[in-house]
Amino acid sequence: MSARTIWRCWGALMVLLALTTASAFLPLGTANLFISLGIAVTKALLVLFIFMELRASNALVRVFAAAGFFWLLIMIALTSADYTHRTDQRVPVDEVP
Amino acid sequence: MSEQALGVQYATPGQEREAVTLGMWAFLATEVLFFGALIAAYFNYRMWFGGEFIAAARMTKVVLGTINTGVLLTSSACMAMAVSSYEAGSRRSPVLWLGATALLGVAFVVIKGIEYSLEYREHLVPALNFDLARHGGVAEIFFMFYFCATGFHALHLLIGIGLVTWLAIWIGTGRIDRTGSTTRLIGLYWHFVDIVWIFLFPLIYLAGRNG
Amino acid sequence: MHAPHRESYLSAGIGLRSWLLTTDHKRIALLYFASITFFFSIGGIAATLIRLELITPQGDLGSPDFYNRLFTMHGVIMVWFFLIPSIPTTMGNFVIPLMIGARDLAFPRLNLLSWYLYIAGGLITVTALLLGGVDTGWTFYEPYSTFYATGYVILTIFGIFVAGFSSILTGLNFIVTVHKLRGPGMTWYRLPVFVWSTYATSLILVLATPVLAMTLLMLLAERVLHVGIFSPQLGGDPLLFQHMFWFYSHPAVYIMILPSMGVISEIVPCFARKSLFGYEFVVWCSIAIAAIGFLVWGHHMFVAGQSLYASLAFSFLSYLVAVPSAIKVFNWTATLHEGWIRFDAPMLYAFGFIGLFTIGGLTGLFLAALPIDVHVTDTYFVVAHFHYIMVGGAVMGYFAGLHYWWPKITGRYYPEYWARFAAILAFFGFNLTFFPQFILGYLGMPRRYQSYPPEFQIWHVLSSAGASILAVGYALPLFYLLWSILKGNRAPANPWGATGLEWSTRSPPPPENFPATPTVVRGPYQYDRGKPCMQAGHV
Numbered sequence: 062m063s064a065r066t067i068w069r070c071w072g073a074l075m076v077l078l079a080l081t082t083a084s085a086f087l088p089l090g091t092a093n094l095f096i097s098l099g100i101a102v103t104k105a106l107l108v109l110f111i112f113m114e115l116r117a118s119n120a121l122v123r124v125f126a127a128a129g130f131f132w133l134l135i136m137i138a139l140t141s142a143d144y145t146h147r148t149d150q151r152v153p154v155d156e157v158p
Numbered sequence: 159m160s161e162q163a164l165g166v167q168y169a170t171p172g173q174e175r176e177a178v179t180l181g182m183w184a185f186l187a188t189e190v191l192f193f194g195a196l197i198a199a200y201f202n203y204r205m206w207f208g209g210e211f212i213a214a215a216r217m218t219k220v221v222l223g224t225i226n227t228g229v230l231l232t233s234s235a236c237m238a239m240a241v242s243s244y245e246a247g248s249r250r251s252p253v254l255w256l257g258a259t260a261l262l263g264v265a266f267v268v269i270k271g272i273e274y275s276l277e278y279r280e281h282l283v284p285a286l287n288f289d290l291a292r293h294g295g296v297a298e299i300f301f302m303f304y305f306c307a308t309g310f311h312a313l314h315l316l317i318g319i320g321l322v323t324w325l326a327i328w329i330g331t332g333r334i335d336r337t338g339s340t341t342r343l344i345g346l347y348w349h350f351v352d353i354v355w356i357f358l359f360p361l362i363y364l365a366g367r368n369g
Numbered sequence: 370m371h372a373p374h375r376e377s378y379l380s381a382g383i384g385l386r387s388w389l390l391t392t393d394h395k396r397i398a399l400l401y402f403a404s405i406t407f408f409f410s411i412g413g414i415a416a417t418l419i420r421l422e423l424i425t426p427q428g429d430l431g432s433p434d435f436y437n438r439l440f441t442m443h444g445v446i447m448v449w450f451f452l453i454p455s456i457p458t459t460m461g462n463f464v465i466p467l468m469i470g471a472r473d474l475a476f477p478r479l480n481l482l483s484w485y486l487y488i489a490g491g492l493i494t495v496t497a498l499l500l501g502g503v504d505t506g507w508t509f510y511e512p513y514s515t516f517y518a519t520g521y522v523i524l525t526i527f528g529i530f531v532a533g534f535s536s537i538l539t540g541l542n543f544i545v546t547v548h549k550l551r552g553p554g555m556t557w558y559r560l561p562v563f564v565w566s567t568y569a570t571s572l573i574l575v576l577a578t579p580v581l582a583m584t585l586l587m588l589l590a591e592r593v594l595h596v597g598i599f600s601p602q603l604g605g606d607p608l609l610f611q612h613m614f615w616f617y618s619h620p621a622v623y624i625m626i627l628p629s630m631g632v633i634s635e636i637v638p639c640f641a642r643k644s645l646f647g648y649e650f651v652v653w654c655s656i657a658i659a660a661i662g663f664l665v666w667g668h669h670m671f672v673a674g675q676s677l678y679a680s681l682a683f684s685f686l687s688y689l690v691a692v693p694s695a696i697k698v699f700n701w702t703a704t705l706h707e708g709w710i711r712f713d714a715p716m717l718y719a720f721g722f723i724g725l726f727t728i729g730g731l732t733g734l735f736l737a738a739l740p741i742d743v744h745v746t747d748t749y750f751v752v753a754h755f756h757y758i759m760v761g762g763a764v765m766g767y768f769a770g771l772h773y774w775w776p777k778i779t780g781r782y783y784p785e786y787w788a789r790f791a792a793i794l795a796f797f798g799f800n801l802t803f804f805p806q807f808i809l810g811y812l813g814m815p816r817r818y819q820s821y822p823p824e825f826q827i828w829h830v831l832s833s834a835g836a837s838i839l840a841v842g843y844a845l846p847l848f849y850l851l852w853s854i855l856k857g858n859r860a861p862a863n864p865w866g867a868t869g870l871e872w873s874t875r876s877p878p879p880p881e882n883f884p885a886t887p888t889v890v891r892g893p894y895q896y897d898r899g900k901p902c903m904q905a906g907h908v
Contacts, residue, residue, distance in 0.1 A: 062242045071235035075228065082224045085364035093368045097360035104231075104356045112238040112349045118179075121548065125183035129190030132576045135663060136191075137198045139682070140612050143667070144205045146676035166881070167466070167473040167550060177475045177549040184541045188579040195583035195616075199598070199609055206606065285594035295603035302598050306590060 062114060070111045077104050175339050182343045186350045193310065193354050200303050200361060207296050214293065214300035215365035217282060219273050223363035226269045227355060233262035234352040237322070241345040249329060252341070256326035259348065263319040270312055277301075307358055314351050322348065377780065377877040392477035393880060398463035398778075400484050405459060406847075408450040408491060413843065415443035420802075420836040423829045428819045436819035437504035438520065444507030445498070449529050450491045452763055453621060456628035457574075458487070458539055460770045461567045463778055465543065467871035467878065468561050470552020470887050475545040483538040490532025497524035506817060508618075511599040511610040515591040522592055530585045533578050536624075540574025543567055552870075554889035558652075561869055561893045562645065565652045566631025569659040573620045573627075577663070581617035584610065608674055615666035623662040625759055626726075627655060629766025630697060633719050636773055637701050639867040640716035641708030644894040647700040654693035661690040671742045680739060687737035694730050698723060713865075714788035718769035721796045725761025729754055732807065747817075750810025753803045761799055768792070768846065775850070776860030780877040783853040787845060795842030801835025868895055 081100040085093060110116040115123055168174040204211050240255035274283075281289035284302045321344050328334045329341070378395045382388075388396060418439055422430045430436075462480065466473055474480050497503070503520040505513060514522055547568045551560070587598055588610070597603045599610040638645045645651060667675060667683030701723055710716070732754040736742050745751060775783050805828040810816075814825045821829070863872040874883050 062238060064239060064242065067235055067238045067242065070238075071232065074231045074235075078224065078227055078231065081360060081364065082220065085220075085360070085367040088368045090368070093364070094360075097364050101356050101360050105353045108234060108349050108353055108356070112234055112352075113346055122179060122183055125180060125187060128576065129187030129194070132187075132663065133190060133194035133198065136194065136580070136616055137201050139664065139667070139679075140198060140202050140616075141205055142682050143608070143612065143675045143679035144202045146678035147206065148676065165473070165477070167471055167475065167477065173549060177545050180548060181476060181541060181545045184544055184575055188537050188541070188575055191576055192579035192583050195580040195613055196587075199587075199613060202609055202612070203606070207604075284596040288596075295597075295605070298596065298603055299598055299605055302590070302596055306587065310586075 062111070066111060070107055073107060074104055077107075171337055178339050178343065182346050186346065189314075189350060189354075193307070193357075196303065196307055196310070197357065197361065200307075203299065203303075204365070207299075210294065210296040211300055212366035214297035215362060216367065217277075217280070217293075217297070218304065218363050219276060220363045220367065222269055222273050223359060226266050227359045229262050229266045229269065230352050230355050233259045233266070234349050236262060237345050237348045241341055244329065244341045247336075249332070253326045253330040256322050256329070260319050260322045260326070263315055263322070266315060267312060267319075270308065274305075304362055307362065311351065311354055311358060314354070318344075318348050318351050376879060377875065378880045379780075379877050381880040390481070392473070392481055394462050394466055394474050394477065394480060395778075395878065395880075397480050397484055398459050398461075401454065401458040401462060401487070404484075404488060404491065405451055405455055408446055408495075411495065412443055412446035412451055413840070415439050415446065416836070417840065419443060420833040422819060423821075424826075424833045426821050426823045426826050433819045434504055437506075437817070438498075438502040440817055441504055441506055442498045442502050445494060445525065445529070447759075448507055448621070448625075449532055450487075450494065452625040452759060453536060454487060454539075455625075455763070455767050456632065456770060457543070457567055457570055457624075458483070460563075460632065460774060461539075461543065461570075461628065464774060464871050465546065465564060465567055466550070467777075467874065467882055468564050468869060469547065469550060470555050470870050470883065470889065471546065471550040472882050472886075474542050475550055476542050479538050479542055483535045483542070486535035486538070487532050490528045490530070490535065492528070493531060494525050494528030497521035497528060500524075508614065509588060511588065511591070511607045512597065512601065515588060515597070516595070516600060516602075523589060526585050526589055530582060530589075533582050533585075536574045536578045540571035540578070543571040544575060547571075552886055552889060555870075556889075558649070559889055559892045562634035562648070562651050562655070563628075563631035566627045566634070566655045569655040570624050570627045570631075572656075572659050573624050573662065577617045577620040577624075580613060581621075584613040584617065587613075608670065611670050611673055612666070612675075615669045616663075619666035619669065620659070620662045622755070622758070623658055625763045626766075627658060629722065629763045629770075630655065630694075632766045632770035632773070633701060633722050634697075635867075635869070636715045636719045636769055637704050638894040638896055639773075639865055640711045640713060640719070641705050642711075642896045643704055643708040644896055645700065646703035646706075647696075648892070648894070651697055651700050654696045657693040658690065661686065661693070665690050668737055668742070671739055672746050684737050684739050688734065691730060691734055691737075694726075698727055698730075712789070713772075714783075714785060714792050715769045715773040715865075717789055717792040717796075718765050718772065721792065721799075722762055722765040722769060725757050725765065725796075725799065729757030729762055732757065745810050747815055748810035749806040749814045749816055752816050753806035753810060756803045756806070761803070765795070765799075768795070771846070771850075773865070774871075775853070776864045777871055777876050777878070779854055779857070780860055780875075781853045781857035782860050782864065783857060784849050787849045791842050791845035791849075794845070795839055798835050798838030798840070798842050802832050802839050803835070805829075805831045805835075868893060 077100050081097050084096050087093070089096070109126060115126055164171055164174060168177070236255050236258040240252045240259060243251035243255060277283055278287065281287045282293070282301050284298050284305065288298050288301065290298060325341060325344050334340065378393055382391070388400065391397060418430060422428065422436060428436065462474070500521055503518060503522050503525050505518050505522065509522070509526070547564060591597055591599065597605045599605045599607050601607065634645060634651055665683055665687040667679050668687045671680050732750070736745065736751065736754060772783060772788055775781070809825055809828045812825065814821055860876045862874060862876050864876070865872070870887055870889070873887060
């Protein structure tokens with residue numbers, strides 16, 4: 062990890078930050094969520110591979126690094142199977158408990 | 159994390175280095191699932207509540223949040239410089255970079271504190287003064303998420319600042335054992351706290367801005 | 370025979386400090402053995418009171434509220450302070466480094482920290498329970514547990530939260546140990562299945578427990594701050610708590626069963642004097658159980674209000690998770706085929722495990738079927754199902770391993786005929802306790818009820834009678850194992866004629882495990898087919 066690599070990476074992260082905040086204000090509907098998450102994933106990959114030196118690590122370390130995220134995706138995906146298919150009506154709440 | 163003598167269970171220092179690296183990454187995986195559980199709950203509610211949930215996000219302070227993200231990303235770069243210069247053998251450089259890292263971390267916490275005080279003034283703090291009649295129950299749930307997520311993150315950050323400061327002192331006073339992995343491991347922890355924020359930022363601050 | 374006065378890990382270092390500040394995995398295992406026995410006793414006392422209460426249809430031992438606190442205490446203690454740590458922290462800690470040819474775990478001090486966290490959590494929760502406890506059930510469903518329950522919810526949950534970190538650190542330690550500390554020649558496919566099972570268990574410990582940690586923190590936030598994340602008053606969803614809770618708690622049951630399966634995989638080849646049938650299948654089925662086990666949690670919520678689509682997905686996945694378990698049962702059975710079978714106590718417990726786990730597993734398939742589950746959910750059918758697996762399975766596996774490795778751990782023989790008697794007694798007692806509960810559940814008896822209609826009484830009486838026999842079966846080992854420590858015959862390095870590196874070193878092992886690091890040249894379970902065990906002749 063040379064200083065040049067680090068600061069170039071920092072530069073990329075700053076650009077991505079500006080992009081994500083700016084794009085949030087564009088009226089793109091649900092695409093906004095995917096854009097901002099996509100940029101977040103890109104930033105995270107930059108930090109993981111360059112700052113956390115995954116690009117210089119062996120396969121085992123990379124599997125360890127990926128495992129948590131992969132399992133999290135499982136959790137989100139399967140619970141969304143419930144929440145995107147609910148047919149119940151939520152009772153409107155209008156009084157202060 | 160004593161690095162004085164090689165543990166009896168290790169045959170070579172290289173083996174120990176690989177083992178502690180794997181151990182650190184395994185620990186970070188647990189942290190991914192710890193924060194991830196909260197984020198999963200957030201996603202589920204976002205899917206289920208839809209508009210009301212996202213509308214509540216508009217009341218967060220996007221300017222301060224963006225500045226804070228920049229602060230944290232820069233602190234990560236400083237941490238990477240610290241680790242890199244330490245492994246190149248320097249003594250003064252890492253201490254300076256670690257100092258910068260810690261300072262930026264403190265700056266993050268201060269800005270966060272400003273945000274929290276603004277939210278307090280705007281009656282957005284659940285359990286303290288949340289204006290339920292004005293914002294509704296779904297918004298209160300959103301702000302519970304907000305305070306829990308940023309609160310746990312800030313806690314991890316404070317621990318990180320402590321570790322970085324201690325490390326700077328150890329390197330500066332020459333007490334650190336150069337054959338060990340402590341610096342690199344603390345670096346991994348710091349970058350991880352950064353990654354958590356990288357994901358929290360769009361979910362909390364950027365939702366619902368496109369209206 | 371080895372001279373008994375040569376230094377072993379037991380004699381190296383005397384005094385409380387050498388035990389409480391030890392980093393030797395073998396001593397830490399003994400610390401865990403003692404604490405786990407303590408918590409098992411407390412959970413067992415609660416079970417005794419429950420079964421005494423249920424002998425008559427009306428409530429006798431206190432109020433319905435007291436009964437609620439009793440079964441909550443039983444569940445909380447047995448799940449988090451007995452079953453989840455049981456085999457990994459005791460036998461796993463003791464035997465894994467020996468099995469792989471290592472001198473300790475990867476992080477010995479972290480190992481000791483795990484024990485202290487476990488004790489701290491356990492003491493906090495037991496204190497809460499003794500102060501009056503909670504009546505929420507071990508599942509702490511919202512919003513009851515946060516907004517309506519009286520009692521020491523916060524303290525109980527905090528104890529579980531602390532103990533959770535013990536789980537995480539233990540799992541982390543085992544994972545890194547198995548990856549990095551295997552001795553020369555010990556390739557992955559030469560590892561005993563017990564190591565693979567513990568590795569699979571550790572994957573779950575590391576990936577599932579943090580979710581529990583966050584879930585409990587959110588529960589605490591609700592209770593302390595009186596702000597609902599899951600509460601309908603604010604428009605929140607109580608089901609979200611259940612999703613998060615069961616995302617951990619279902620894999621948790623695989624934490625409880627996988628190590629036991631690993632123990633059985635060690636015992637069956639040894640006492641049938643035959644190589645394990647289908648080693649690679651057994652190994653990958655362990656990993657498959659751990660992985661698929663993460664995908665089925667919604668089967669605890671079929672009637673809770675989750676979408677039908679999700680219920681269908683979880684039902685299908687729950688059928689899938691039974692497949693690797695069944696494959697293992699077939700493999701153990703095939704190992705027995707044309708083997709030279711000895712009926713020592715470990716093998717008796719292993720037989721008990723195979724039979725009872727099969728019944729428990731099959732009834733799990735009943736429950737995975739949506740229409741049947743609607744009928745029997747929250748009845749004694751479910752109670753019987755999970756006790757068949759956790760007690761008939763996991764606890765039998767615990768006793769099997771305890772007896773199998775006892776000579777190695779203590780350097781002494783236990784009294785064989787008392788042990789066989791206890792195993793058989795436990796088997797009969799267990800079936801009499803829990804089989805009637807399948808019938809009770811099917812007939813409609815709800816779980817967690819103190820009083821019930823008189824037509825159910827006969828089944829409850831049978832069940833409580835069985836419980837009294839089971840209690841004797843569990844109490845006996847306490848006595849004869851203690852006797853064995855004080856007066857048992859000395860055991861040699863390999864009393865069972867077993868394969869595996871742990872049997873190549875002294876009983877009890879020296880502090881450094883092996884005088885010289887062993888090199889492995891062949892796979893596990895190289896038993897001489899048909900030839901009887903060479904070392905007979907014990908008490």
